[in-house]
Amino acid sequence: MLGYACMNHTLRDREPPVRCNRDMQQATFEERGPAYASELALQNVRDLHETLRWNAAHDLRFYRCTSALVPWNSQFDLADLPDYEAIRAAAERCGALIEREEMRLTFHPDYWCRLGSDSADTRANSVDAVEYHADWLDLMDLDRSPYYGINVHIGATYGDKAATGSRFRDAVDRLSPGARARLTVENDDRESLWSVPELVDALDGTDVPVLFDYHHHTFTDRGLTYREAFDRTAATWGSVRPATHYSEPARLHGADARPRAHAACPARVPGWLRERSDVMIEAGDKERAVEAVRDATTAS
DNA sequence: AAGTGTCAAGCATTA
DNA sequence: TAATGCTTGACACTT
Numbered sequence: 401m402l403g404y405a406c407m408n409h410t411l412r413d414r415e416p417p418v419r420c421n422r423d424m425q426q427a428t429f430e431e432r433g434p435a436y437a438s439e440l441a442l443q444n445v446r447d448l449h450e451t452l453r454w455n456a457a458h459d460l461r462f463y464r465c466t467s468a469l470v471p472w473n474s475q476f477d478l479a480d481l482p483d484y485e486a487i488r489a490a491a492e493r494c495g496a497l498i499e500r501e502e503m504r505l506t507f508h509p510d511y512w513c514r515l516g517s518d519s520a521d522t523r524a525n526s527v528d529a530v531e532y533h534a535d536w537l538d539l540m541d542l543d544r545s546p547y548y549g550i551n552v553h554i555g556a557t558y559g560d561k562a563a564t565g566s567r568f569r570d571a572v573d574r575l576s577p578g579a580r581a582r583l584t585v586e587n588d589d590r591e592s593l594w595s596v597p598e599l600v601d602a603l604d605g606t607d608v609p610v611l612f613d614y615h616h617h618t619f620t621d622r623g624l625t626y627r628e629a630f631d632r633t634a635a636t637w638g639s640v641r642p643a644t645h646y647s648e649p650a651r652l653h654g655a656d657a658r659p660r661a662h663a664a665c666p667a668r669v670p671g672w673l674r675e676r677s678d679v680m681i682e683a684g685d686k687e688r689a690v691e692a693v694r695d696a697t698t699a700s
Numbered sequence: 701a702a703g704t705g706t707c708a709a710g711c712a713t714t715a
Numbered sequence: 716t717a718a719t720g721c722t723t724g725a726c727a728c729t730t
Binding site: 423425426429472474475510511512513514517519521522525526529555556557558590592593 | 708
């Protein structure tokens with residue numbers, strides 16, 4: 401399967417727009433509080449259902465949902481929201497649709513989620529973030545499996561990789577069973593950070609799979625080809641089909657873009673990667689990029 | 701209505 | 716020591 405992340409441009413451009421990332425800034429949260437978050441969450445979850453229906457109709461069965469689905473969820477329990485019952489009902493419909501249409505849904509908490517941080521506060525906030533993502537998947541009644549993954553980075557070293565790996569594993573141990581069973585860890589995009597072989601070693605003995613990001617491997621290859629690196633991660637998924645990320649740098653396509661910027665639309669997805677994993681296409685053109693890549697591949 | 705600066709949370713790197 | 720990139724979109728205020 402091929403998939404895309406977060407925003408569906410076709411649906412966003414409808415009137416009224418269909419989108420799952422209605423959010424607010426701090427001043428608004430302080431003014432209007434969880435009651436407004438509840439309104440936004442209900443609209444977001446209902447639009448998630450609409451997005452999933454659109455995806456199924458277009459045979460796009462892999463989707464990463466935004467972490468803004470329930471805005472400011474670190475500040476309240478989902479069950480305390482005034483619209484909780486309606487949100488739960490809408491989430492159940494999402495889960496049922498996902499199972500009926502054999503789709504795959506994942507999450508990717510934001511960059512500040514640092515389970516291996518050397519700050520206890522940051523670790524606590526990070527554990528909390530993974531937990532509320534897991535709550536959302538529970539609300540949808542989806543299996544507690546990395547198939548419906550919550551994907552994070554270690555994303556830092558704090559000057560000591562071994563100690564960071566150890567803190568990360570400790571944080572994993574502190575997660576609830578439902579959150580732990582869904583966690584996946586992705587290779588970083590900078591030479592000094594966490595490469596595929598380092599992650600595989602650091603997570604050895606846990607059940608946490610390593611998610612292979614093709615573009616990021618460019619920055620942390622450690623002498624491994626893309627295929628060799630993917631093979632190392634594939635072994636960490638057990639019986640679950642691996643999820644991977646694929647993108648091409650915008651620079652490949654001409655522009656004098658920043659090195660890590662994604663191309664609007666990749667030229668191709670390697671056949672071996674498609675055969676052996678569900679591939680999340682990270683590209684500016686979102687769902688249109690996936691359709692273009694899929695059609696190009698099918699035609700050839 | 702359109703344009704612009706800014707945005708809860710973290711880190712590494714560069715200036 | 717302080718800005719900046721990360722990556723990209725949308726909020727929220729100004730015009």
